[in-house]
Amino acid sequence: MRPYLSSLAFGLALGLMPAQADEKAETAWRLFVADRHQPVVHVLDAAEGKIIESFPLESQGRLYATESGKTVFAVQADAGIAAAFATGIGMDDHGDHADLQVTEPKALGVEIAGKKPVHFVPHDGEIAIFYDGEGVVRLVREKDVLDGKPDIRSIATPAPHHGVAIPLGGHLVLSVPNKEDPSELPVGVRVVDASGAQVGEVAECPGLHGESASGHLVAIACETGLLIVKEEGGKPEIAHLAYGSGLPEDAKVSTLLGGKGLQYFLGNFGQKAIVLIDPEDENAFRLIELPFRRVHFAVDPVRPKFAYVFTEDGRLHQINVLSGRIVKSVGVTEPYSMDGHWNDPRPRIAVAGEEIMITDPLRGLIHALDAETLEKKRELITGGTPYEMVAIGGSGAVHD
Amino acid sequence: MAFSATQTFAMEGVVTSIKPVHSLVAAIIDGTGEPQLLVKGAASPHTYTMRPSEAGMLEDAKVIFWVGEGIETFLEKPLDSLAGGAKVVTLSETPGITLLDMREGGAFEPHSHGDEEHDHEGEEAGHDHGEEHADHHHGHGKDMHVWLDPENARLMAREITSTLVEADPQNAATYEKNAAALDERLGKLISDTEKTVEPVRGKPFIVFHDAYHYFENRFGVEAAGSITVSPEQMPSAQRLQEIRDKVTELNAACVFAEPQFEPKFVNIVTEGTDARTGMLDPEGANIDQGPDLYFTLVGNLAKSLADCLSGAE
Numbered sequence: 001m002r003p004y005l006s007s008l009a010f011g012l013a014l015g016l017m018p019a020q021a022d023e024k025a026e027t028a029w030r031l032f033v034a035d036r037h038q039p040v041v042h043v044l045d046a047a048e049g050k051i052i053e054s055f056p057l058e059s060q061g062r063l064y065a066t067e068s069g070k071t072v073f074a075v076q077a078d079a080g081i082a083a084a085f086a087t088g089i090g091m092d093d094h095g096d097h098a099d100l101q102v103t104e105p106k107a108l109g110v111e112i113a114g115k116k117p118v119h120f121v122p123h124d125g126e127i128a129i130f131y132d133g134e135g136v137v138r139l140v141r142e143k144d145v146l147d148g149k150p151d152i153r154s155i156a157t158p159a160p161h162h163g164v165a166i167p168l169g170g171h172l173v174l175s176v177p178n179k180e181d182p183s184e185l186p187v188g189v190r191v192v193d194a195s196g197a198q199v200g201e202v203a204e205c206p207g208l209h210g211e212s213a214s215g216h217l218v219a220i221a222c223e224t225g226l227l228i229v230k231e232e233g234g235k236p237e238i239a240h241l242a243y244g245s246g247l248p249e250d251a252k253v254s255t256l257l258g259g260k261g262l263q264y265f266l267g268n269f270g271q272k273a274i275v276l277i278d279p280e281d282e283n284a285f286r287l288i289e290l291p292f293r294r295v296h297f298a299v300d301p302v303r304p305k306f307a308y309v310f311t312e313d314g315r316l317h318q319i320n321v322l323s324g325r326i327v328k329s330v331g332v333t334e335p336y337s338m339d340g341h342w343n344d345p346r347p348r349i350a351v352a353g354e355e356i357m358i359t360d361p362l363r364g365l366i367h368a369l370d371a372e373t374l375e376k377k378r379e380l381i382t383g384g385t386p387y388e389m390v391a392i393g394g395s396g397a398v399h400d
Numbered sequence: 401m402a403f404s405a406t407q408t409f410a411m412e413g414v415v416t417s418i419k420p421v422h423s424l425v426a427a428i429i430d431g432t433g434e435p436q437l438l439v440k441g442a443a444s445p446h447t448y449t450m451r452p453s454e455a456g457m458l459e460d461a462k463v464i465f466w467v468g469e470g471i472e473t474f475l476e477k478p479l480d481s482l483a484g485g486a487k488v489v490t491l492s493e494t495p496g497i498t499l500l501d502m503r504e505g506g507a508f509e510p511h512s513h514g515d516e517e518h519d520h521e522g523e524e525a526g527h528d529h530g531e532e533h534a535d536h537h538h539g540h541g542k543d544m545h546v547w548l549d550p551e552n553a554r555l556m557a558r559e560i561t562s563t564l565v566e567a568d569p570q571n572a573a574t575y576e577k578n579a580a581a582l583d584e585r586l587g588k589l590i591s592d593t594e595k596t597v598e599p600v601r602g603k604p605f606i607v608f609h610d611a612y613h614y615f616e617n618r619f620g621v622e623a624a625g626s627i628t629v630s631p632e633q634m635p636s637a638q639r640l641q642e643i644r645d646k647v648t649e650l651n652a653a654c655v656f657a658e659p660q661f662e663p664k665f666v667n668i669v670t671e672g673t674d675a676r677t678g679m680l681d682p683e684g685a686n687i688d689q690g691p692d693l694y695f696t697l698v699g700n701l702a703k704s705l706a707d708c709l710s711g712a713e
Contacts, residue, residue, distance in 0.1 A: 214449070215449030215451075216447070216449065227520050233662065259452075261449070261450075261477075262449065262450055262451065262452055262455055263450065263451050264451060264452050265448040276452070278451050278452055278453060280451060281451065303481075304455070305452075305455060305482070321452045322453075322455050322456040322459060323456075324452075381654055
């Protein structure tokens with residue numbers, strides 16, 4: 001019989017509790033790691049520190065996990081494919097607890113093809129993949145993907161562009177390309193209903209790039225500030241939040257992450273800073289300056305008060321999002337300069353339960369740091385050039 | 401700045417979860433400080449996600465008042481992880497308060513925010529729907545809307561007072577004086593509410609959200625049943641017919657929704673029946689926070705029931 005774990009840590013925002021306090025607690029975490037130079041994604045058992053499965057890709061893959069953690073997509077822009085994999089770790093909510101089902105990871109045989117897929121947005125159980133080369137968003141429900149029977153809906157925009165689409169409660173928030181030059185970043189968003197008909201006016205968002213969800217909000221980054229989207233009366237309502245006067249004028253947010261368990265956003269802001277954003281606070285933007293240029297940043301889904309930034313001097317910085325300060329910094333790798341190509345292999349961060357994982361592409365391994373102390377605990381050897389990474393898992397009590 | 405020997409400092413670091421709790425604490429703390437409130441406006445405590453500033457409130461708190469497990473779902477974990485330095489007072493555990501069992505089965509449908517045909521995909525994404533709500537509103541099988549009985553509110557106010565006196569003995573006299581005034585007001589609220597609902601006792605009504613058992617139990621009115629409806633999703637034609645059949649079968653004089661439901665939605669659900677429609681607000685979603693909120697909330701419940709049921713044939 002397959003083991004079932006009652007999840008304690010998977011998705012802290014759900015506020016899950018153990019089914020029985022006296023049940024035996026166990027943990028299962030997996031890392032999906034894409035190589036920079038080889039078209040392959042490795043799956044590692046985090047506890048064992050070993051590769052348990054490798055899946056070939058058509059080209060370099062960028063990895064995205066769905067909100068449920070049941071599916072990981074490898075978006076392969078060069079090959080024109082978004083390929084789906086079952087993580088083998090799934091959570092079934094039982095109200096006062098959740099059972100975590102552990103099975104083998106597998107390729108689902110679902111490959112959603114189109115010209116140059118880039119932005120991948122999972123929301124409300126639906127997945128939206130934007131194909132820049134066509135200006136088309138393809139939508140699919142995660143349940144159908146897991147069943148191996150994807151029912152793909154496509155919605156076209158006026159022109160190929162570097163766009164994005166966000167499913168939101170039966171509607172879709174869709175980027176509007178620049179009419180004069182669609183190769184430029186989008187200039188706004190519009191809301192369409194299930195039939196593809198536009199609802200309301202276009203919301204301006206010059207230089208649109210970056211979106212994320214947190215709590216009951218979705219944020220979209222523009223040159224002028226953020227668009228904050230929330231559902232009101234059964235449809236998305238959009239408000240513009242201008243950058244605060246205290247922020248540098250020569251920078252903007254172009255990458256956004258959404259807090260888990262706490263409602264906030266974390267964005268880049270120039271090369272040597274990040275910005276904490278609470279759209280509902282009087283002082284919505286708090287700038288955190290960094291000692292060196294930023295390589296990567298991540299929020300902690302298990303300990304919601306923390307986020308992490310990796311800088312080019314090879315150090316990891318722990319951010320307390322309540323105080324808006326760096327509270328701890330540790331050296332992890334040799335320096336990784338931000339000079340050079342944007343897609344050169346550099347470290348990436350993922351949180352796997354009680355460990356912070358950091359890829360070290362040039363050494364072919366992943367560093368595992370203790371989440372409390374940030375001390376290095378061990379190294380997980382992947383070989384090759386480990387680059388993009390997502391962590392999936394949880395811990396709980398086994399039901400036989 | 402110099403202080404006289406008799407001057408006292410304001411009590412800071414008092415955090416409350418939802419508006420009705422904040423209202424009672426604000427009345428008792430009046431003149432010494434202002435309690436902080438986590439769930440403001442019309443937000444639901446079941447689906448709330450705290451902001452960093454609110455998590456900071458918990459970290460800095462000296463005393464935290466909440467109803468308990470099942471109401472402020474979002475607080476259950478943060479109270480362990482963030483509020484280590486605070487005294488946490490679970491008001492549903494106040495000694496002597498009336499605790500009622502959940503009403504389920506018969507004419508009372510299971511608690512849920514989606515109808516039976518609701519697609520539960522969203523649950524996988526961590527959204528609160530359907531089954532996610534199956535355990536809401538109750539801890540260990542008990543209905544947790546304890547504040548809707550003003551006699552419970554009186555006992556909760558005493559618990560709040562003794563907690564504040566212990567945490568801040570310098571201001572004890574103020575807390576006790578305020579508590580006495582609050583108790584007197586609550587007594588008057590009970591007698592006023594009895595008078596308001598007296599003419600409509602015995603008239604059957606249906607609620608979209610079975611939150612009012614404590615109010616009904618105290619004042620001798622009784623819901624005939626509840627209907628599980630999602631404010632985000634119009635029920636199917638088949639489900640609408642089921643609801644209308646139920647309204648007719650229970651001979652309901654009124655069907656009560658809550659502020660998150662558009663009036664148009666409520667009218668469609670009850671179309672073709674003889675039932676009138678009304679609005680009940682168990683958490684004060686549309687009432688300004690403060691010491692008077694609790695009285696407005698209970699007064700509004702009584703008035704809404706009386707207005708709708710007295711107008712019914």
